[in-house]
Structure formats: structure tokens, C-alpha cells
Amino acid sequence: MNDFVYKWRNPIFGSVSVVLFFLGWEALLTWAIPLNPFIMSKPSLIFEGLWLEMQSGQLWSDLLISGQPFIFGFGAAIVVGIFVGTMMGWRARVGYALDPLLTALYASPLVAIAPLVIIFFGVGVSGKAILIFVLCVFPFVFNTYAGVKSVDRLLVNVVRSLGGNERDIYLKVIVPSVLPFIIAGARYAIGRALVGILVGEFFAATAGIGYRIAWFSDMFELSRMFGYILVMMVVAVLFTEGIRWAERAAFPWRVGM
Amino acid sequence: MVAYIEAKNVNLIFTPPNRMPVTALKDFNISVGEGEFVSIVGPSGCGKSTFLNVLLGLIPPHSGEMAINGKRVSGPGQDRAMVFQEFGLLPWRTVLNNVELGLELKGVATSERRPVSQKFIEMVGLAGFEGHYPHELSGGMKQRVGLARALATDPDVLLMDEPFAALDAQTRDIMQAELLRIWQEAKKTVLFVTHQIEEAVYLSDRVIVMTKRPGRAKKIIDIPLPRPRDYEMRVTQEFNDLKLQLWNELKDELTVHGNG
Numbered sequence: 001m002n003d004f005v006y007k008w009r010n011p012i013f014g015s016v017s018v019v020l021f022f023l024g025w026e027a028l029l030t031w032a033i034p035l036n037p038f039i040m041s042k043p044s045l046i047f048e049g050l051w052l053e054m055q056s057g058q059l060w061s062d063l064l065i066s067g068q069p070f071i072f073g074f075g076a077a078i079v080v081g082i083f084v085g086t087m088m089g090w091r092a093r094v095g096y097a098l099d100p101l102l103t104a105l106y107a108s109p110l111v112a113i114a115p116l117v118i119i120f121f122g123v124g125v126s127g128k129a130i131l132i133f134v135l136c137v138f139p140f141v142f143n144t145y146a147g148v149k150s151v152d153r154l155l156v157n158v159v160r161s162l163g164g165n166e167r168d169i170y171l172k173v174i175v176p177s178v179l180p181f182i183i184a185g186a187r188y189a190i191g192r193a194l195v196g197i198l199v200g201e202f203f204a205a206t207a208g209i210g211y212r213i214a215w216f217s218d219m220f221e222l223s224r225m226f227g228y229i230l231v232m233m234v235v236a237v238l239f240t241e242g243i244r245w246a247e248r249a250a251f252p253w254r255v256g257m
Numbered sequence: 258m259v260a261y262i263e264a265k266n267v268n269l270i271f272t273p274p275n276r277m278p279v280t281a282l283k284d285f286n287i288s289v290g291e292g293e294f295v296s297i298v299g300p301s302g303c304g305k306s307t308f309l310n311v312l313l314g315l316i317p318p319h320s321g322e323m324a325i326n327g328k329r330v331s332g333p334g335q336d337r338a339m340v341f342q343e344f345g346l347l348p349w350r351t352v353l354n355n356v357e358l359g360l361e362l363k364g365v366a367t368s369e370r371r372p373v374s375q376k377f378i379e380m381v382g383l384a385g386f387e388g389h390y391p392h393e394l395s396g397g398m399k400q401r402v403g404l405a406r407a408l409a410t411d412p413d414v415l416l417m418d419e420p421f422a423a424l425d426a427q428t429r430d431i432m433q434a435e436l437l438r439i440w441q442e443a444k445k446t447v448l449f450v451t452h453q454i455e456e457a458v459y460l461s462d463r464v465i466v467m468t469k470r471p472g473r474a475k476k477i478i479d480i481p482l483p484r485p486r487d488y489e490m491r492v493t494q495e496f497n498d499l500k501l502q503l504w505n506e507l508k509d510e511l512t513v514h515g516n517g
Contacts (some may be wrong), residue, residue: 162410
């Protein structure tokens with residue numbers, strides 16, 4: 001029993017705070033503060049609403065609709081970000097030329113141009129995908145750039161001295177050096193992508209998680225609104241924890257770094 | 258003595274960006290016999306490590322001839338392998354996969370390289386650590402991996418660039434004794450760069466003293482100590498006389514003009 005507790009102590013302690021948070025919330029609005037359903041909700045109502053959304057199938061269809069631009073936008077950000085970052089790292093002049101501009105764009109709250117993107121590219125999948133792409137591409141660019149720049153010259157020389165050619169240097173030194181940087185970039189990018197979905201759907205959409213959150217809010221259906229927000233939280237946690245798990249599985253050598 | 262490693266009039270000039278060109282090696286000549294253990298000592302920045310990189314084939318010289326066993330050196334080759342000061346282990350590879358790197362790059366099949374790498378892992382005393390990653394090893398163990406990796410490619414010449422400089426003093430003593438044991442077992446020609454006089458005397462058949470930059474071979478000193486060598490030899494009169502002789506050659510090169 002004690003071994004069990006010791007082995008799982010991180011998830012156990014982690015869940016305790018989550019459970020206490022919901023219990024406290026429920027208790028507060030049940031006994032301490034009178035519940036005004038127009039401006040408040042409580043966990044029992046939220047989970048009940050969520051259960052109804054699941055049973056009617058509404059939640060799943062919204063997830064599918066929001067998932068599409070996410071996959072396109074995020075996929076494009078991976079491909080373009082890695083390509084641009086690699087060019088910046090390999091060709092010093094490309095790096096010098098692009099660094100200030102891209103840094104400025106990365107640092108600025110690009111969500112602000114969301115309405116413009118929707119006007120240009122419409123309310124369909126493409127507008128939202130482009131918004132997500134714009135938000136997500138920078139972590140991939142800069143992490144790849146940092147990764148390529150930090151490749152250890154000594155390791156390149158080791159492979160060369162043992163008879164390795166350009167391809168060997170690329171596959172046996174550069175790719176494994178840069179990959180962990182890219183995965184770390186993906187963790188930042190996930191959060192930005194979820195913001196992109198929500199904001200894109202707030203502005204113009206007829207379905208999807210973000211649309212539904214905005215709609216329930218307008219309708220004063222706060223229990224349903226919180227239910228959808230909860231779903232987004234779960235999705236975010238699943239993604240980031242999934243990436244972290246994949247990192248540990250794929251790069252056991254980084255444990256000590 | 259028939260020259261096994263021969264370098265004739267090697268010249269190398271570096272041109273750092275926006276700086277004056279620096280002559281790193283000027284008419285550098287050495288000649289090493291087969292199976293010999295030769296050390297190169299010299300002041301910091303004299304080009305001794307640079308020479309190893311030139312001989313390894315990583316840096317092309319501006320002029321001069323280099324040959325190993327009569328074969329001209331023009332780029333990296335399978336007759337040479339280097340042990341690097343900073344180990345140069347790939348952090349994402351286990352001990353076994355690091356040792357196998359050279360064979361893998363040669364295109365040797367996994368089933369064939371496994372027994373070879375296993376043999377050298379055992380020779381350097383790392384049996385049982387095959388699955389460990391470099392970050393799990395101490396400095397001395399990392400350099401054992403570096404040595405096994407170099408030996409696994411079965412080179413004729415082992416180049417060692419201050420291989421023990423990053424280790425603490427006790428680990429260095431142990432590694433020196435280990436190196437002598439392995440050298441006698443593997444029968445390689447060794448060219449060993451160090452800045453430590455005692456290390457050079459203890460390990461070598463001959464020691465080459467280099468001048469300050471631009472580096473030339475100033476003097477070659479024979480080390481007639483019997484082999485196999487042991488730790489007690491370091492306190493003999495003969496050993497200390499050799500150290501003093503080497504020091505006398507080296508100290509003129511160490512005088513720093515001006516500040517220092």
C-alpha cells in the first residue's frame with residue numbers, strides 16, 4: 001500500500017487539489033453564496049450539462065468541427081516552422097535577416113489580427129486554419145533555429161573523422177540534436193493553437209467549440225459554457241501531457257540534462 | 258627507423274574573420290615509427306592540437322606532405338582515429354551505440370559489429386555499462402568510451418588530443434595506466450598531445466617539444482625508461498632527470514612577452 005502511494009504520489013497529490021477545487025466551488029455556491037444562474041454556475045450543474053451535450057452528440061460534432069482547422073493549421077506550422085528555422089540556423093545571413101522581424105511578430109499579440117484573417121479568408125476551415133498557423137508557426141521557427149545553432153561542432157567532427165558523409169552528419173548528429181528543441185516548441189504551440197481556435201470561432205462561425213462557448217455565454221447558459229471550457233482544458237492537458245510523455249519515451253538521454 | 262607517420266614541411270595559416278592571418282604551423286616536420294608511442298608537448302596555442310586535426314584529415318594544410326604507412330593523407334581515413342579532449346560522445350546514444358559509431362559509418366552489419374564493440378568495451382573496463390547513456394557516466398568512464406570507439410574501428414594510428422586534460426588528477430593517473438595496458442594489448446601507433454610534462458614522460462617512447470606559435474618541432478627527446486611502466490617509476494631519479502630535461506626545453510617557449 002505504501003509502495004503504491006509512493007510510486008503514484010505525484011498524480012495522487014495532483015488530483016487531490018483538483019478534487020478539492022471542485023468540491024470547494026460546489027460548497028461555496030450551495031451553502032455560502034446564493035446561486036444566480038445568470039452569472040454563476042457550479043460543478044454539479046456543469047457536469048450535468050456536459051453529460052447532456054455528450055448524449056445528444058453535440059459535443060463530439062463540435063470537437064470534430066474545431067479539430068479540422070487545428071490539424072491543418074498546426075500541421076502547416078510544423079512543416080513551415082521547421083523549414084524556416086533550419087534555413088535560419090544553417091545560413092547565417094537568412095538568420096540575421098529574419099530574426100528581428102520574426103521576433104517582433106512572435107512577441108506581439110497576433111490574436112489581434114484575427115478579425116482581419118477572417119475577413120480575408122472567410123469563416124470556413126481555411127480562415128481558422130490560417131489563424132492557428134500564424135499563432136503556432138513561431139515557436140517552431142525559433143526552437144528549430146535555436147536547435148540548429150546549438151549543434152555541437154565537436155560531434156560533427158567526430159562523425160566526419162570516422163568517415164561519415166554529409167548525410168550521416170545530418171541523420172546522426174543534426175536531427176537528433178534538433179528534435180528535442182522542436183518537441184519543446186510543440187508544447188508552446190499547442191496552447192497558442194487552442195487560443196487560435198477559440199478566437200477564430202468567437203468572431204465568425206456557425207459551429208465548433210469556440211462558437212458554442214460564445215453562444216452559451218450570450219444565452220446565459222453558463223453551465224453549458226463552463227462545460228465546454230472544461231473540455232478545452234482537458235484537451236489542452238491531454239496534448240501537453242501526451243507530448244511530455246512522448247518526450248520522455250523518445251529522449252531518455254535528456255533525463256540528466 | 259622506418260617512418261610510419263611522416264609529416265614534411267606542413268604549413269597552416271588561419272584567417273579569422275576581420276583579423277590578421279595567423280600562422281598556426283610553420284614547416285612542421287615529424288616522423289614516428291610503427292608501434293611507437295610519441296607525445297607532443299608545447300605551450301598553449303602552439304598548434305599541437307591543430308596538427309592532430311590536420312593529420313586526422315579535418316583541416317587541410319596549406320602546404321606540406323603527410324603520409325601514414327606510405328599512404329598520403331588527404332582527408333579522414335580508416336587508418337586513423339582520434340580520442341578527443343571533450344570526449345565527443347553522442348548524448349542520445351548508449352555506450353554500446355557510441356562505441357559502434359565508427360563501424361556503423363563504415364557500413365558494417367549490426368551482427369558483425371556487436372562482438373567487436375563488445376570486445377573493446379570489455380578492454381576499456383566498461384562491461385555492464387553497455388546500455389548507459391553518457392550523462393550517466395563519470396568523466397573517466399566517458400573517456401573510456403571515447404577510447405573504445407576509436408579502437409573499435411581498428412585504426413593503425415591512434416591520435417589523442419589531451420584526452421585526460423578534462424579529468425581530475427586521480428582519474429588521470431588511473432587512465433594513464435589503463436592507456437599503457439591497452440596500448441600494449443592493441444599494438445597501435447600513438448600520437449599523444451598533452452601539456453603535462455609528467456604525463457608525456459610516463460607514457461612515451463619519445464617526446465616532441467614544440468616551439469611557441471608558429472609551431473615547429475623544436476627538439477625530440479628519447480624516453481629510455483623500461484616497459485612495462487608502473488607508478489613507482491615516477492619517483493626515480495631517471496624519471497625526474499627526464500622531466501627536468503623536458504622542462505628546460507619547454508621553458509624558453511613559455512616566456513610570455515609583456516603581460517602575463
